[in-house]
Amino acid sequence: MMKNTIIVILLVPISVFAQIDKEQLALKVSKVEVANTLKLKGFIWKRHTSTSVEGVIKSKVVNELSFDENGVLQITSISTESSVKKKRGIRGAKQKSAMEDNADYVESALNIAMAYTYTSKGQLLDFFEKATITEQGNVLVVTAINVNMQGDKLTIVLDKESNLYISRKFSSLMGNDLIEGEIKYEKFSSGINHVSETIINLPAKKAKITAVNQDYSQRIN
Secondary structure: OOOOOOOOOOOOOOOHHHHOOHHHHHHHHHHHHHHHHHHHOOEEEEEEEEEEEOOEEEEEEEEEEEEOOOOOEEEEEEEEEEOOOOOOHHHHHHHHHHHHHHHHHHHHHHHHHHHHHOOOHHHHHHHHHHOEEEEEOOEEEEEEEOOOOOOOEEEEEEEOOOOOEEEEEEEEEEOOEEEEEEEEEEEOOOOOEEEEEEEEEEHHHOEEEEEEEEEEEEOOO
16 A cells, blocks of 8 residues: 655755855945045035924924035025924023924934935945845835944945935934934936935934925036
8 A cells, every 4th residue: 555655845944144145235235325426526405304303393404415526415594493482581591492492302313314315335244234124015124233332223225226225214312312214215217316205203302303404406517
């Protein structure tokens, strides 16, 4: 009598990041970013930043931005608006001091977001080396912790074909306060990639910062 033999094949999933050369991918991404920044040097644009506390807008700031010849982002203040009614006398002085402190807090938050938005070639290599990379359809999701400081986290979503950024998300600390942010990207019809919107949540202040980049125009030399 013949016995039937059942062969069971165990499929062991192989993680995507084990199949990808992280260093080569980081170099490709860096090369694409440098080329893209070179094209962005020909533009000047405005960043409209609004800060809300518990859903109520407290201030609006407009800055002009551009990259210099070295690829360093230059920021110039254009206007500032506040919805807070100004007080007089001693109360007015205290209010002014508080507003200045809040403005410094917002600026610090934006600077931290910028540190997770614009990375050097060396920083990118370090990030990819410690990152976990997964494939989700047409994108690569790259996540690492301890990127700029102990305990922080950064996730970069890349277009798998072009190696251009789609979004970034980070969580970190500003002093003892938690800061969380999302950076969104869009492309011009010419294919140039750019940051379109940055959203920052500051739970300690019950505040939210929304910075929108718009009004892109060609530089006139």
